[in-house]
Amino acid sequence: MDRKVVWHRNDLRLRDNKALSEAGQKAVPIYIFDPNWLENELVSDTRIEFVIECLQDLNRQYQAKNSRIALFKGNPVKVLSGLQDEGYEIYFNEDANHFRRQMEEKARQRFTGFTGDGIVRNKEGARKNWRANAENYIKSKPFRTPEDIEDNPLEAGIKLDEIREKYDIEPEKKKFGPGGSKEAGKRLQDFLDNIEKYPSSISSPIKAEKNTSHLSPYIRYGCVSRRQVFRHAKWRAKNSEKPDKFEMFIDRIYWHLNISQKVEDNPKLHKESVNPVFRDLNKEDRSEEKINAWKKGETGYPLVDASMRALVETGWINFRMRAMCATFFSYILGQWWKEGADFFYKHLIDSDIAINYYQWQMHSGIVGVHKHRIYNPTKQIKDNDPEGKFIKKYVPELRALSPEQIVKPWEMSDKEQRKTGVDIGKNYPEPIVNRKNKAQKARKFFKAKKGEAYAAFKDDEVWKRASLSPKHDREQIIENASNQKSLTEY
Template sequence: MSDTVVWHRADLRTADNPALAAASEAGTPAPLFVFDPQFYGSDSLACDARVRFVHECLADLRRQYRERGSDLPLVHGDPREVIGDLLDRGYEVYCNRGVTARYGRERDRALFDRPGVHPVGDDGIVRPEERHPDGTVAVDTREDWREQCERYFEADPHPRPEALADNPLDSTTTIDAVEERYDVTPEKERVPTGGTMAGIERLSNFCDRLESYPGAVSPPAAAEARSSRLSAYLAFGALSPRQVYRRIHEEPSSRGREMVTSRLFWNRHYNQKLADWPGWTERAVNPAMHGLFRDDHDPELVAAWKDGRTGFPMVDAAMRALVRTGYINFRMRAMVATFFVYVLREHWTRGADFMYYHLVDADPAINYTQWQSQANLTGVHPVRVYDPAKQLREYDPDGAFVREYVPELAAVPDTHLARPARMDAATQAEVGVTIGEDYPYPVVDYEARAEVARRRYAKLDDRASEALSDPRIRRRGSFSQRRSDSDDDGGTDDGQRTLGEFQS
């Protein structure tokens, strides 16, 4: 008879699952998944394609349990009530802690202090108990962070149970019933199939081309076709970061292997930031940046950005790709974010929530910390305004990405593709593209607005630096002492820093 429940959340796998391993040692585990209404419906921040990906992960997880003699019951309802009822019935409940914000943090806070609930935290994240009233950690998590994270990656994965007892818990719903209830009808294209089996196959195929990975990082067309595309599997736990780390380190040493390793560390690093301060998803880290551009809101500019009708081809291609496929690479995410904040002068949360909604691989720790970092709401990052024309010339020189997602510009020659509005009337007539009719004029003057943004941030620099003298503010983002000078499109080839900077 099972006496322990394994409450699956963003850990939809049986291998290297710390909570399942702990429950197996403590008793006879009964796995369970709860469909939380908060993540469905018109008010959620999850597109239907992401919901379907999670459902495919659940179907595969159920297969894994059935192969081991158990099953995965599915229940619809508020987890606080569902888990509370199980505790009242005498079950011990095990779950992986994860890193959450907003509603998820409130849900976990309501449950984790209850007797009989056992949150397991073997994921490379440091979680000090000492915190300020606003949730900020009261100790420095940077100390030995990289070393402890390496220990997580290098440790043996938790074994998958070979056999399990019958599950005494009952399902109250099905995946099909949930999809019908919330009208889940994905419309995005080329979305990876969810599940551990699909993730392992994708990981194996990626390892076969690991050496060529560096060339597929920054160019958006190459990234879409040849990057790992493992982020969704990591976001929902169909694979653990440690599983991916261990698999790629079976391959010979290469620049590609080093870059993937770096990304796995960055995955843990940004989750550490959100664990250090849950406010990353809602308000500026640095108080000097609170409310920046909130009163500059222009609904027409926001609509143009969302629809990919800004008149800047690289921005428009990236936004249309995001909406159409649920994916754009890191460089394109940074470009459209800086364009939204610095150039359109919009409050960052409007753009960050829109991107989070559409991304199939949405991870709050990565999405929101990156938006704040790119928009320099930290007060320590450079004001790096990605020039869309320069991005096109350097990372889409043959126009493959732009021409796929902005087909009305397909006939525009390469020499004019970055700035089609500069074509004279004769060239427009020759290629059959009329700017202002077939494709819009730029909605703003990029150069002028970028310069104004730099000056506006420069005026805030002293206040931002003063705020960072408060250890509480510095600990929110675990900032280093370094300050970077402002420059356009700086950084490494892949748009991220190196492994040596994980203390920052």
């Protein structure tokens, strides 16, 4: 048989899809719902529904080429092995950005995996020629889409509505927007039409809700490839009178590639700190009270609370608020990074293992090479939500407060509390911890550990797992380790 099964996963598109391009008109497109994914407690119904919409869109695209997508449910390697036994060749795009690394390895051994996505597969560590490889990928022409595809002979094993019904899919969050390539293309166009607002909106939680691209879940599920986004933005920049306005956005597409490499290089990224010196840091000091307050948005710090409530309600917050909430959890509340990262992973619409868990490790200081940026949530209000619009949107009990009062509600006098109806400690909590003291303590701790953390990179395995971009010089880091000795006295 000359037909080739094209197994879609996080590549829910027809354009710029290497496996599909290689299969050409002989493609037999399929998607397999893995019960392990559907039942994973970190996968929200909102995200499952988003993927279902992506599949509906994908099917429409295939129908336009006289084909369709066949849906299955089961252990993907078993389903694919069955199809292989029937005589199909199995094509897929290699991708380690999921929790089932062993399955990925099996698939790579048994079936025909394609690379060519800017990610280097190399057991020795990928960073040597990484930048050149990434540039080469992102600047090259997209893979050809087949003009026409022969009829799909496979009977679908399951229907989308059966998935919805069997797994009781009831999206918990406000609708983000329909999944799929069509919507991704529309968003990219609309966003680039208004890109001049982007640079000044990125850090403001309320402006970012409108003015950043919101392409993250579409890129995550491959409704559009990073290369398509990059090339289109570059082309628009070239034809624009203000090409510099596109730079920040284009940089982020590189960041995406850079971070995706990390999960290829480090299968334990989502569960172990990159740096062994910080393994299980704070795990023993778990505080149910602090964790619950953070999750519910009841820490007494208005911007943290608004961000956490927005995350749970909508599945999306901007980069700065993600970073601030992560540093608050790890450095200020002194909690184990992994528990916070899992909570984000469950609630984000764009949950991406590489980005989420690496950003969490970075913003918890446990990679061991980055500067400790401990965001101050009161300063962040002054800088990024000066009128308190975002806070008031998600923390309605603070709506009566003036811009001055909302920065530190706990400093309001009794009279102010009576006047605004905000009784601190009753209808809005007192700050759960003293932020300043906790930040100082954390800084001291990490300063003391710096030498040890740097020295950990002498180990080849640790260096490989860190998968640091080429700007980090290993020899320099190791050399600096010995300069830090006296710091252990802190």
